Amino acid sequence: MEFLDRYQEIITAAIEKYKFKEKPVELYEPMNYIIGHRGKRLRPIMVLMACDLFGGDLQKAIKPSLAIEFFHNFTLIHDDIMDEAPLRRNVPTIHTVYGLNTGILSGDALLLKAYKYFEDLEPELFKACIRIFTHTGLLLCEGQQYDINFEVKEDVTYNDYIRMITYKTGMLSACSFEIGALIAGANYANAKAIFNFGKHIGIAFQIMDDYLDVFGEQESFGKKHAGDIYENKKTVLYLLAKEHATEEEEKELDFWYSKKTDNIDKVYGVEKIFRRTKVDEKTLRLVQKHNEIAQEYLQKMDAPEEKKKPFIELANYLLRRDS
Numbered sequence: 001m002e003f004l005d006r007y008q009e010i011i012t013a014a015i016e017k018y019k020f021k022e023k024p025v026e027l028y029e030p031m032n033y034i035i036g037h038r039g040k041r042l043r044p045i046m047v048l049m050a051c052d053l054f055g056g057d058l059q060k061a062i063k064p065s066l067a068i069e070f071f072h073n074f075t076l077i078h079d080d081i082m083d084e085a086p087l088r089r090n091v092p093t094i095h096t097v098y099g100l101n102t103g104i105l106s107g108d109a110l111l112l113k114a115y116k117y118f119e120d121l122e123p124e125l126f127k128a129c130i131r132i133f134t135h136t137g138l139l140l141c142e143g144q145q146y147d148i149n150f151e152v153k154e155d156v157t158y159n160d161y162i163r164m165i166t167y168k169t170g171m172l173s174a175c176s177f178e179i180g181a182l183i184a185g186a187n188y189a190n191a192k193a194i195f196n197f198g199k200h201i202g203i204a205f206q207i208m209d210d211y212l213d214v215f216g217e218q219e220s221f222g223k224k225h226a227g228d229i230y231e232n233k234k235t236v237l238y239l240l241a242k243e244h245a246t247e248e249e250e251k252e253l254d255f256w257y258s259k260k261t262d263n264i265d266k267v268y269g270v271e272k273i274f275r276r277t278k279v280d281e282k283t284l285r286l287v288q289k290h291n292e293i294a295q296e297y298l299q300k301m302d303a304p305e306e307k308k309k310p311f312i313e314l315a316n317y318l319l320r321r322d323s
Helices: 002-017 025-035 042-053 058-083 094-098 100-116 123-150 158-183 188-215 236-244 247-256 264-276 279-300 305-319
Strands: none
Touching (some): 002 042, 042 158, 042 188, 042 305, 058 100, 158 188, 158 236, 188 279, 236 247, 236 264, 279 305
């Protein structure tokens, strides 16, 4: 999509311009290492998109958009450490290249750099953006802890799951859009509408992620097939299966989810229950539900219809991945 390419070029140029050159290099080199990986950089793009939508100055939004990218990568560094992940975006993770201690320090430094990149904003706008940013960071930590809790919690509910993915995934997209809108001078109603658009797109994206883990074309998806089943992740597929399973199927699910094993029989057994209970269809309907809610918020925004089109394209891009 051309509009994404344009924003990505702006972000890439800004990352190069503000490359970390301070000392000690042992701290800042790993930060450049992860920021320099050419991911999609969707969250800083969301800041710029929202700023554009409401007629703001993109130059004013560039450093705050980098703040969002720094924060996102800070969370990835710490996630990789917690998960003991060897790769991120098909390259070695920071802690495997530079060591665990440097990985932790570099992540912390990225978070603090993120705060500094809001400092050019005028005082009232700075205060508003930092309030949103800090609240989002705390919710993300809460969501991560809920995710950890779910590994041992037996009575996870659908509402528990939605809260967890809202905090872990939905809120950062919502925050990115809202900050971009505020920088552009959007009013309260428009800022909240675009916040909710981002939140529901984020929820839909994560539900689709759970779906693709089991039902996606793995070569396109780029992840281990059914990794969530191996790890006993209580995703929406598992919760829907539990809700619609027969007594015998529920007992089988409980058996498989009581142990962590790479036994392929576990994957086959769980997948059969998923298909019999039609959770693939039910999950896709949930994706569509949250996408529709997001589109309703988009229509509430006081902005030209032509300028809303990239947001519809972005939602389609995020949700209609290979499956």
